[in-house]
Amino acid sequence: MKYMNTKTLALTVLLLPACAALQAGAKDTAMLYTEKGYFTVMAPAGWTNTESTFGLSQEDKKVFGAEFLGPQDADGITARISVRYYAPGNLLHKTAEKFISTHAKPALGAAAGGRQYGPVKTGLAGKYYAKFFERKTFEFIPPETISPKKIPVYEKFHVVPMKRGFYVLSYHSSLAAAKTGLPNYEAILASFKPLLR
Amino acid sequence: MPKKPLFPLLLGAALFFPHALYAALSAADEAIITKCQDNVAPAKGPLSPQVAMECVSQLNANGGALLNALKSGNQEEAVELISYNNALVDLANITTRYSGYTLAQALGRELENKPCALCDMGLGPRPERTFDWISVNASGRLNVVKRSVRTWDTLGPIRTEALAAEPEGYTKDSWNKIKIPKRYQRLSNWARARTDKLVLDNETAMSDLTYILIEDLILPGDDEYRGKLTDLGSARAASEKKSLDRITRAGRTAAGLKDQSTSGQKDYLDTTFDRAATGGGDTGVPGVSERTFTPVPIDNKQARELSTRMGTVTDGKFTGYLADEMKGTKAGDELTAFFTDKNYAAKGTNTLKLKFEKGEGATANALGWWDSSNKTTSVNTSLVDDYCLEHRITPEQMLASEEHLRGVARYITPNFVHETVHQRQDAWALANGLDYIKYRDGSTGQPYQMEMETESFSMQAAFSSEKARQLGPTYLEQISPSHKNNAIRFMEDGVDALRTGKHQLYPSISSLEGSTAREFRMARDSAKYLRLLEEKNRLTPGEMTLRDSDDLLEYRALLDTRFKWYSMVYQKSAADERKLLEWRDSFSDSGGTPPPALGSGG
Structure with missing residues (x-):
């Protein structure tokens, strides 16, 4: 795909390897985050965990995890890294295959409005086998307005299938700021340890 | 076991053991309440956002069982516990999720309006009072927050020297005493004046000053001055x-x-x-029309005609192009049922008053809006003008064409769904006695908070998703890009994708936690008075005056309403999400090539 051949490749080449990113400073200041019974990761310094207290609970949805928020750019897009475990019977995505089919290709059947999807590849999350892919999407700001600003967004996903359920690690950032925050994602990825086998 | 005969005894015991009032609680529940109370105690409270989040979740778990138990005990303590723990969750979310002007607006909204629950805990009203707390609970965000609220130490020498030279002669102390919106306004005023001077002096070189001015020219009306800066240069x-x-x-x-x-x-x-x-020459691209087109805005008479033809409810039946477009979808059918619901009709809360009008001022750029005071759903005629421009037709031609009337309906229905959900929220609040906010014009309503927007966005996205499944991807090209994006987000990650992404775009609206903190803080004095009345009524009933008895009933009702509102809204948000996720499941299909089967990790 055109997108994979240009932007993604450039990003990949320029980035430090994940372990090098940790050694380059993230290791000293990163904080161990434990989602009890599900996984541990090293959360990047300065990125904060957040979750909503209303709507269905994690237990209701059978989706457990954390979302770390980084800097917000001038357009109001906040970089975020999420790590989640989807238990069997969860209300969001029944299987890892289903998650990939919903996110690695247009969820409603057409790559509308300039969205671009990279191919699904095989790689690692920590020491674990994973499928990963990248894509370019958009945010519209402000919402419900006549002429919203269309902001390009870069996203990357790693899906780790397990015997029971699966994990998803993902990175979301405005395209303009993607390169800056990506080492934090690579560092979280390298430190990922599932507690369920 | 009957509870009433035990009350006087329990009350006595409560003087020594505060939690004895919650006699029906298990030891584990009592431990939770103690932890929640201790977390926000003025003297020793750690004010932990994690504990606060745990408290909010546990109070509302199992249909709000613990919340109900809390309510039946010492309401004064309960009101504070709920208000303060919710306020801490809200503060954590504001300081971690936002930055810049958005963060400043959100903090100003919660700290600088009375009543302020955070201020009771020493975290306000000036934002500088939160810095120590942030350094403990969200240390990585401290600088972001400091810069966002424009605290003196982050302004830099160019601004501080300029502010010191202003007639107010600002110093660190005097600057940090002023409210956040005024800080932004003051810097904007200064930036405007300096911009005019740069233009006067024909100062074309870009400097640190220029970049700072651009940073400060972000308020409504500043566009003109940013334009002046941009125009500077040779x-x-x-x-x-x-x-x-x-x-x-x-x-x-x-x-x-x-x-x-x-x-x-x-x-x-x-x-x-x-x-x-200018309409001349050859574009050089085959098939592209040379014809020029002059857009004609829709006039008031045409807008009235369009309103009538798009949607009316007559004799309990919803008809028109909007009704046709909504028919056969889960969200659409549910809202059609709302328009025809006899119980709502008896109260007059489901009447459809649809109006196409030009948005002005705050609504100039809005697609549409629900006005709860005049019970009207408005659609911005700019949307219709856009449609006509896109199709190179006049409003007159649009009104004469069945195809284009259906096209307009398709384009605006996601927004109509969004606004109709707001109408239904108002009707639901009235039907359940939750409309305790009294407005000057005599209308009533429930507190407006972000979960109401979450429901509206989710219903709208569910509607568009289902239509896309029914009609294929071409449908997505017939609605606005932002509606299309909402539908995709909803199909990918459900309600959460819309809940977390939208709030920063509504700076004037509190989250459910922020709203709860304010509502219960407002009820604190009432709870205190009610506790005294309850004690008097139990211990010395003979001394109760007629007014005491009336007040007892009135304040019991007042407190009941606040608890009921909190509990029902909280439970409703969970029920809505469950329903919407079930709908989403039914919209998914496995179309296209299936991805390769995955092995398991390890």
């Missing part, structure tokens, strides 16, 4: 930049031109090449 440089921009833009767009519709190609070419914009 005519030659500006001209070169313009040419460069145009060439770059043309190159970028040309690659995607072949994928656009004919009208899209025409739009692009019209705006790119001067010749085409």
Whole structure:
């Protein structure tokens, strides 16, 4: 795909390897985050965990995890890294295959409005086998307005299938700021340890 | 075991053991309440956002069982516990999720309006009072928050020297005493004046000052001054930049031109090449029309006609192009049922008053809006004008065409769904006695908070998703890009995708936690008075005056309503999400090539 051949490749080449990113400073200041019974990761310094207290609970949805928020750019897009475990019977995505089919290709059947999807590849999350892919999407700001600003967004996903359920690690950032925050994602990825086998 | 005879005894015990009032609680529940109370105790409270989050979740778990138990005990303590723990969750979310002007607006909203629950805990009203707390609970965000609220130490020498020289003679102390919106306004005023001076002096070089001015010119009305700064510079440089921009833009767009519709190609070419914009010459692209088109805005009479034809409810039946468009979808059928619900009709809360009107002021850029005081759903006629421009037709031609009337309905229905959900929220609040906010015009309502927007966005996205499944991807090209994006987000990650992404875009609206903190803080004095009345009524009933008895009933009802509102809204948000996720499941299919089967990790 055109997108994979240009932007993604450039990003990949320029980035430090994940372990090098940790050694380059993230290791000293990163904080161990434990989602009890599900996984541990090293959360990047300065990125904060957040979750909503209303709507269905994690237990209701059978989706457990954390979302770390980084800097917000001038357009109001906040970089975020999420790590989640989807238990069997969860209300969001029944299987890892289903998650990939919903996110690695247009969820409603057409790559509308300039969205671009990279191919699904095989790689690692920590020491674990994973499928990963990248894509370019958009945010519209402000919402419900006549002429919203269309902001390009870069996203990357790693899906780790397990015997029971699966994990998803993902990175979301405005395209303009993607390169800056990506080492934090690579560092979280390298430190990922599932507690369920 | 009957509870009433035990109350006087329990009350006595409560003087020594505060939690003895919650006699029905298990030891584990009592431990939770103690932890929640200790977390926000003025003297020893750690004010932990994690504990606060745990408290909010556990109070509302199992249908709000613990919340109900808490309510039946010492309401004064309960009110504080709920208010303060919710306020801490809200503060954590504001300081971690936002930055810049958005963060400043959110903090100003919660700290600088009375009553302020956070201020009771020493975290306000000035934002500087939160810095120590942030350094403990969200240390990585401290600098972001400091810069966002424009605290003196982050302004830098250019600004501080200028502010010190202003008539107010600002110092660190005097500056940090003023409210956040005024800080932004003051800096904007200064930036405007300095911009005018730069223009007067024909100061064309970009400097640190220029960048700071751009940073401060972010309020409504500042566009003109940002434009002045942009215009500064030599005519030659500006001209070169313009040419460069145009060439770059043309190159970028040309690659995607072949994928656009004919009208899209025409739009692009019209705006790119001067010749085409004036209607002359050959564009050089086969199939692109040379015809010029002068847009005609819809007039008031046509707007009234359009309103009638788009949607009416007569004799309990919802008809019109909007009704046709909504029919056969889960969200659409549910809202159609709302318009025909006899219980709501008896109260007059489901009447459809649809109005197409030009948005002005706060609504100038809005697609549509629900006005709870005059019970009207409005659609911005700018949307209709956009549709007519896109299709190169006049409003008159649109009104004469069945195809275009259906096209307009398709374009605006996601927004109509969004606003109708707001109407239904108002009707639901009234039906359940939750409309305790009294407005000056005599209307009533429930507290407006972000979960109401979450429901509206989710219903709208569910509607568009289902239509896309029914009609195929071409449907997505017939609605607005933001509606399309909401539908995709909803199908990918459900309600959460819309809940977390939208709040920063509504700076004037509190979250459910922020709203709860305020509502229960407002009820604190009432709870205190009620506790005294309850004690008097139990211990010395003979001394109760007529007014005491009336007040007892009135304040019991007041407190009941607040608990009921909190509990029902909280439970409703969970029920809504469950329903919407079930709908989403039913919209998914396995269309396309299935991805490769995965092995398991390890």
